[in-house]
Amino acid sequence: MAEGRFSIGKELINGNPILNCGEDEHLYPAGSSIDGNPMVKEMDFFAADNNSSKEKVCAGDGVVHDLELNTRLNLSTNTSGAKSNVDDHHHERGTISYNINGNKRKVNELIHVQAELKQMHVENKRLRDMLNQMNNNYNGLKMHLVTLMQIRNAKTEKDHEMINAAVEKNHAVGDIFSSKEIIQMGLDKSDVAIGDISATTGRERSPDHQAIVQGRVANKVPKFGTSGDLDQHSETVSSLIRKARVSVRARSDAYMISDGCHWRKYGQKMAKGSPFPRAYYRCTMGSSCPVRKQVQRCAEDRSILITTYEGRHNHPLPPAAEPMVSTTSAAASMLLSGPMPSADHLLMNSSNNILPRNNALNFATLSTSAPFPTITLDLTQSHNSSDHQFQRETRGQIITFPQVFGQSLHNQYSNYLGLHGSQGMVAPNRMQNADAVSSATAAITANPNFTAALAAAIASIIDNTITRNSSDNNA
DNA sequence: CGATTTTGACCCGCGC
DNA sequence: GCGCGGGTCAAAATCG
Numbered sequence: 001m002a003e004g005r006f007s008i009g010k011e012l013i014n015g016n017p018i019l020n021c022g023e024d025e026h027l028y029p030a031g032s033s034i035d036g037n038p039m040v041k042e043m044d045f046f047a048a049d050n051n052s053s054k055e056k057v058c059a060g061d062g063v064v065h066d067l068e069l070n071t072r073l074n075l076s077t078n079t080s081g082a083k084s085n086v087d088d089h090h091h092e093r094g095t096i097s098y099n100i101n102g103n104k105r106k107v108n109e110l111i112h113v114q115a116e117l118k119q120m121h122v123e124n125k126r127l128r129d130m131l132n133q134m135n136n137n138y139n140g141l142k143m144h145l146v147t148l149m150q151i152r153n154a155k156t157e158k159d160h161e162m163i164n165a166a167v168e169k170n171h172a173v174g175d176i177f178s179s180k181e182i183i184q185m186g187l188d189k190s191d192v193a194i195g196d197i198s199a200t201t202g203r204e205r206s207p208d209h210q211a212i213v214q215g216r217v218a219n220k221v222p223k224f225g226t227s228g229d230l231d232q233h234s235e236t237v238s239s240l241i242r243k244a245r246v247s248v249r250a251r252s253d254a255y256m257i258s259d260g261c262h263w264r265k266y267g268q269k270m271a272k273g274s275p276f277p278r279a280y281y282r283c284t285m286g287s288s289c290p291v292r293k294q295v296q297r298c299a300e301d302r303s304i305l306i307t308t309y310e311g312r313h314n315h316p317l318p319p320a321a322e323p324m325v326s327t328t329s330a331a332a333s334m335l336l337s338g339p340m341p342s343a344d345h346l347l348m349n350s351s352n353n354i355l356p357r358n359n360a361l362n363f364a365t366l367s368t369s370a371p372f373p374t375i376t377l378d379l380t381q382s383h384n385s386s387d388h389q390f391q392r393e394t395r396g397q398i399i400t401f402p403q404v405f406g407q408s409l410h411n412q413y414s415n416y417l418g419l420h421g422s423q424g425m426v427a428p429n430r431m432q433n434a435d436a437v438s439s440a441t442a443a444i445t446a447n448p449n450f451t452a453a454l455a456a457a458i459a460s461i462i463d464n465t466i467t468r469n470s471s472d473n474n475a
Numbered sequence: 476c477g478a479t480t481t482t483g484a485c486c487c488g489c490g491c
Numbered sequence: 492g493c494g495c496g497g498g499t500c501a502a503a504a505t506c507g
Contacts, residue, residue, distance in 0.1 A: 264478085264479065264480085265479075265480055265481085266480090266498095266500075266501095267481090267498070267500080268480090268481075269496085269497070269498075269499095271496085271497080272495085272496060272497085278497090278498095280498070280499075284478095284479095292498095
């Protein structure tokens with residue numbers, strides 16, 4: 001409950017017209033916040049509302065006092081009226097009569113105002129619940145918006161040229177990957193369900209292909225060369241991929257980002273290299289929901305809150321949770337869909353910035369640092385920054401990743417989610433997972449751009465790796 | 476009184 | 492084998 005109220009930081013609040021009301025000085029008088037927590041302000045919205053109401057309807061501690069004040073005013077009016085009557089008629093008897101009438105009115109008004117107060121408390125509570133709900137929705141929607149804006153910004157002419165050039169290069173490189181395999185990879189990688197930040201793989205493919213896919217889940221995955229091992233392969237890879245993580249960085253003074261789910265804290269540790277503790281939460285919306293998240297404040301910038309999600313929800317999600325879940329799902333799909341060379345391969349070709357920095361997709365960072373691959377959505381930076389790239393980090397190395405791939409897949413996924421309907425793909429926003437998987441698979445594989453983007457990504461990696469190796473050897 | 480948080484203990488994998 | 496760090500467990504404390 002408190003989680004929902006303390007969940008959104010200033011950045012998120014500032015963009016919300018509803019929450020902007022909370023920034024209103026009238027509603028938030030000086031000193032209304034606690035420790036600068038904007039969500040405390042949110043709570044103070046109601047506190048302040050109560051205060052303003054107090055002035056108007058005499059709520060809270062001021063009820064009796066203000067009520068008495070109003071009643072006295074009325075009484076004095078009545079009394080003055082009575083006095084004039086009394087002067088005309090029976091002075092003493094009239095005074096007693098009007099005092100009784102005045103007391104009756106006083107009691108009646110008291111009852112009336114108390115009833116109104118009760119009604120307003122109910123209304124206040126209802127509004128508070130509504131605001132919490134809207135906060136949750138807003139939080140998730142903003143994440144969607146930022147994601148989509150980043151992707152659209154990245155759709156430059158340069159990218160298209162890069163795709164075309166890379167596709168041609170791919171033909172020149174030869175049959176490292178047949179088009180069939182590439183499409184098959186798309187099929188495999190698309191096997192991601194809504195509300196699920198994991199995916200499954202395990203179809204038969206060439207050894208090179210296996211190396212790439214296995215590399216996605218770090219270099220610990222045993223390699224399976226025969227079809228007889230496929231089931232085991234699938235299970236192993238799947239279980240590891242299930243550990244894929246989506247990390248969200250957002251500026252917030254709150255102790256946790258609200259995502260619409262219900263979490264229970266089960267541990268807290270001091271992480272190495274950070275003065276701030278790391279809190280561990282598990283989802284309590286399902287009886288045995290395996291989804292966990294870690295919340296930690298950034299050591300370098302304490303205003304940044306890092307939330308890392310892991311696992312899949314095994315229960316229906318509330319509407320408030322869907323934006324966040326679908327965003328993390330899309331991010332995870334990007335992570336799990338990348339044509340990732342194996343960690344060994346990357347280490348063998350140890351080099352930084354294999355690929356040229358040429359894109360503005362600046363919010364996502366991929367990390368295959370052991371033990372589990374992680375994608376980080378950075379919502380703390382401005383949209384027009386072009387300094388940051390879609391990167392893949394290995395142990396001690398940062399290798400720029402061909403953004404076009406993740407972009408393409410994410411677009412596909414967004415299309416499927418109905419978030420990006422301008423490209424002619426229509427899909428329901430809410431579907432059951434089974435249908436979601438099949439529909440996403442169909443949507444992804446049906447679009448030739450996906451294949452082209454994938455080919456471009458693979459070709460880029462191969463081409464740049466080869467180029468880098470030769471330059472390293474020459475050096 | 477049930478739900479949640481706190482916190483020390485424990486387990487496990489990894490590197491030396 | 493040992494120490495370290497990340498992650499989890501579970502009893503006690505706290506909250507609503």
